Amino acid sequence: MNRYPVAQSQRRYDAKAIAKYYRNRPWLVIWRAIAIIFSFVGFIFGLKWDEWLKVEPGHVANRRATQLRHIITRLGPTFIKVGQALSTRPDLIRKDFLEELIKLQDQLPPFENAIAHSIIEAQLGRTISEIFSEITPEPIAAASLGQVYRARLHTGEEVAVKVQRPNLLPTITLDLYLMRWAASWLAPWLPLNLGHDLSLIVDEFGIKLFEEIDYINEGRNAEKFAANFQDDPTVKVPAIYWRYTSHNVLTLEWINGFKLTDTERIKAAGLDTDTIIQIGVTSGLRQLLEFGFFHADPHPGNLFATPDGRMAFIDFGMMDQLDQNTKETLVTAVVHLINKDYVDLAKDFVKLGFLTPETDIWPIVPAIETVLGDAIGESVSSFNFKTITDKFSELMYDYPFRVPAKFALIIRSLVTQEGLALSLNPNFKIVEVGYPYVARRLLTGESPEMRRRLIEILFKDGKFQWQRLENMIAIARTDGNFDLLPTAQLGLQYLLSAEGQFLRRQLLLALIEDDRLHTEEVRRLWNLVKDELKPARLFDVALGALNELSTEGVAAILPSVSAFKSNL
Incomplete structure (x- = not known):
């Protein structure tokens, strides 16, 4: 008898169906909650104990960092996803902990080969020897949702074969149920004015996680992503072999490359780290502002620098789509932020859903100017996205800002990409690449909508803003592609x-x-x-x-x- 009929049968995230299932099985919920709480309480107590004994950090750093990685690994895929996001933030996480969390990207414990092979054969309807002329005896990488083998087809192509972990859905659905329950109870007590939107953020994460564990969906995403970048020779996307792909097995082109965190190998290959950063940031901006279809999980295990200088993207399970109006509003919001047009920026926040249409923005504008003006500083070059997100959170204590569910993934993607860039160049400023790109897009006006946005920016209160045009041209020219x-x-x-x-x-x-x-x-x-x-x-x-x-x-x-x- 199947212990998790709801979890095993559904392909799409359904919060109501999951809640209905687990409300009738409180013992499962209580046992999992106890396991989670006990794991972190023990870790926190250990940190406090070290602090109380005044133990030097260097003596226990590796032990505590390893303990945290083991806790996250033991708690499973949902928590591993959180650990992966933290592993991209060298400006947030202490170096000793960062080194351990990075291992969550592709150094997780694998499951048995016999089980993996049986999943491949059951899903593809053929034996391993009928499908591949050779395959590595052990997985070359194990991630939160599956593990990867390097293989060769009988036709000669070298491929990566991704096999999903068994019984994945039961753990994910239970964790999402607990996260949603905790969000509904904790939101009113949090200092941020997130309200019910905290549950919506959990739902958005759940939707994306369910999409990520469907490898058919991932293959379609990869092909859509490749089509978007078909005119960009700096971006590489692996081809999908549909004949050898199913819901739980994905076969794709093998990519040779270096992790973006492996700066020594990147430099040894004669690659320029600043060029790699520019490719990564520009491709990220194109995803958000041009195509509206973006990679929502760009951790170092999913991005590689190839020997020929390209940026290779893999793992297209967690993606999201923005509508045209949101893309245009994001472009103009960046310009309003840099130009310090805080009234227009407040209106952008309303359009993007951070403020409700009924909100009186005039009392909020001075606060936006105080907080974000300080974050930007005296010059554009002092801007960084992490500072902006930290400063912006200060506004949420006193004003009715909220984080729209869709923007939780956008913020995560941007912060993660900036974290990767910082690992290659600690002095990197995302706006040095980002704003020239935005200015260039506005000035080229490749669509009626972008031309309309440019006119809105260049005219204020019916008067032409000469200085804005001058600034935009000057900044756009710093982009080598302009x-x-x-x-x-x-x-x-x-x-x-x-x-x-x-x-x-x-x-x-x-x-x-x-x-x-x-x-x-x-x-x-x-x-x-x-x-x-x-x-x-x-x-x-x-x-x-x-x-x-x-x-x-x-x-x-x-x-x-x-x-x-x-x-x-």
């Missing part, structure tokens, strides 16, 4: 189109704003870009824009010119 000429061509085409009628009129009015010609602002902009706008190239850009201009486009320009003359 070329001003194609951007100028796109901008000119847009200005000459029917869609650009409003912007044409506003720019013409901006030149004579406040009853004066703004020649000084124009001169500063020209000095900023003149080295790139050589006459020959400028002529080519203008000619290219005119070639795209239709008769209707010429007709659309005339009303703006007429309006400008009438204003004169």
